[in-house]
Amino acid sequence: NAGVMQNPRHLVRRRGQEARLRCSPMKGHSHVYWYRQLPEEGLKFMVYLQKENIIDESGMPKERFSAEFPKEGPSILRIQQVVRGDSAAYFCASSHRLDEQFFGPGTRLTVL
Amino acid sequence: DQQVKQNSPSLSVQEGRISILNCDYTNSMFDYFLWYKKYPAEGPTFLISISSIKDKNEDGRFTVFLNKSAKHLSLHIVPSQPGDSAVYFCAARGKGGSEKLVFGKGMKLTVNP
Numbered sequence: 226n227a228g229v230m231q232n233p234r235h236l237v238r239r240r241g242q243e244a245r246l247r248c249s250p251m252k253g254h255s256h257v258y259w260y261r262q263l264p265e266e267g268l269k270f271m272v273y274l275q276k277e278n279i280i281d282e283s284g285m286p287k288e289r290f291s292a293e294f295p296k297e298g299p300s301i302l303r304i305q306q307v308v309r310g311d312s313a314a315y316f317c318a319s320s321h322r323l324d325e326q327f328f329g330p331g332t333r334l335t336v337l
Numbered sequence: 338d339q340q341v342k343q344n345s346p347s348l349s350v351q352e353g354r355i356s357i358l359n360c361d362y363t364n365s366m367f368d369y370f371l372w373y374k375k376y377p378a379e380g381p382t383f384l385i386s387i388s389s390i391k392d393k394n395e396d397g398r399f400t401v402f403l404n405k406s407a408k409h410l411s412l413h414i415v416p417s418q419p420g421d422s423a424v425y426f427c428a429a430r431g432k433g434g435s436e437k438l439v440f441g442k443g444m445k446l447t448v449n450p
Contacts, residue, residue: 229380256436267341267426267440268381281437316380325371326438328380 227252229319229329230299237335238307246302246332250319257300258318258326259292268316274300307336340364341429343441352450356414360427360441363408367429371438372401372412375424384425385412417448 230249238244250257255275260268270284274294285292289307294300304311314333318326342361350356358372368389373381387394387401387410394401400413414421424445428438 231380258437260438260440265442267343267442268428268438270437270439273436284437318380320436325383325386327383328373330378330380333378 229317229327231315231317231329231332233332234330235333235335237337239337240308241306244304244307244311244334246304246315246317246334248300248302248317248319248329250300250317251321251327254319254321254327256320256322257294258320259300259302260316260318262314262316262331264313271302304334307334309336312336339442340367341427341439341441343425343427343444345444346442347445347447349447349449350417352419352448353416356412356417356421356446356448358412358414358425358427358444358446360410360412361408362410362429364429364431364439365408366431367439368432369430370401370403370410371428371430372399373426373428373440374421375426375443381426414446417446419448419450421448422446 257274259271262268272285272292273281289305291303314331316331318328320326371386372384375381385396385399387403403410424443426443427441
């Protein structure tokens with residue numbers, strides 16, 4: 226019973242490039258959440274998705290960031306034209322309805 | 338605006354003793370609280386949770402206490418073990434269908450053998 230999968234685990238991008246982070250939820254989970262953790266900080270909510278729907282994107286920056294959870298395949302967090310301030314650990318979590326959220330190992334994004 | 342606060346950045350205890358981790362919140366709309374443990378380079382692992390209709394929940398060595406009037410919760414670990422050494426995050430979830438978790442900044446627990 227695989228847990229939440231995230232890839233890549235580490236991603237290095239130069240300023241101005243695009244970053245794509247992938248998340249496969251636990252089997253049977255249809256709710257996906259993305260969080261970002263800056264150094265020395267707690268996790269900050271970004272977006273909550275169900276299949277083909279964005280439910281709550283109140284934590285997403287207004288520009289350059291987007292997320293999707295298609296009918297088939299993993300959820301994708303996309304960051305366009307990355308800047309150094311985007312360097313962080315990005316965690317995906319999944320849940321079954323209103324149950325506890327289970328987290329993946331995270332993707333550590335470094336912007337040079 | 339830190340709605341969930343973990344005011345102590347670190348705690349060091351001796352193996353076998355009790356560890357008490359504290360968390361305060363400001364938003365009275367929170368109705369569900371969770372504790373997560375996190376090792377370096379890994380994702381947070383769910384430990385224990387409590388609903389606002391309860392004041393205590395116990396699971397093995399872990400007990401969470403909730404004091405709604407004080408907007409305070411605590412996690413007790415007894416007896417503490419060296420493997421408990423990690424960063425612990427307190428998180429809260431609001432009413433009204435909002436599923437997002439609001440996290441504290443975390444507290445590093447070190448259990449010395």
